[in-house]
């Protein structure tokens with residue numbers, strides 16, 4: 355049975371969809387929304403009792419939590435996107451946890467209050483405050499990228515997908531781009547990858 359991923363492109367399902375495209379493995383995309391009740395059906399709740407997308411099904415194995423799905427996929431498929439040794443695995447794990455614990459909430463606030471919500475619902479002050487807080491972890495990543503082109507070292511890996519998926523939400527921030535040029539450059543390189551562009555097109559199409 356093929357890998358099956360649930361969730362529209364304009365959701366955190368973009369994270370595993372991006373990785374699956376990078377990995378080049380066949381998969382089935384169930385492009386279900388999370389706004390129309392489809393994630394509250396008994397069938398869906400049996401897959402993910404949290405009622406959230408994304409969910410991965412892999413021959414009887416069910417994984418929810420976008421980052422856990424990506425770590426699972428990297429481990430399953432292997433190759434250059436996966437950590438090659440324990441030291442690289444430590445990089446992948448620590449920066450993935452760092453992205454979700456230190457950055458995700460504020461990056462989402464920047465996204466929603468700079469570009470995501472209708473203009474009359476945006477609150478620039480909330481976005482300003484989130485950017486100010488994000489400057490602290492951004493400085494850490496900017497220093498890290500001074501000595502390597504990608505987060506785990508010389509090549510693009512799953513951790514770049516994971517971290518760029520989160521920090522990409524704050525890409526509209528001029529302040530962060532100006533203060534942290536190495537993060538901005540790395541993010542730009544990640545976001546221009548064909549696999550990411552494909553998922554972005556998918557999201558735009560509503561699937």
Ligand SMILES: N[C@@H](CCC(=O)N[C@@H](CS)C(=O)NCC(=O)O)C(=O)O
Pocket residue numbers: 364365366367388393405406407408418419420421
């Ligand atoms: N930490 C979870 C968050 C999942 C999540 O919140 N997904 C949203 C879409 S991006 C969702 O399904 N929301 C539906 C709801 O809250 O009812 C992950 O990374 O997978």
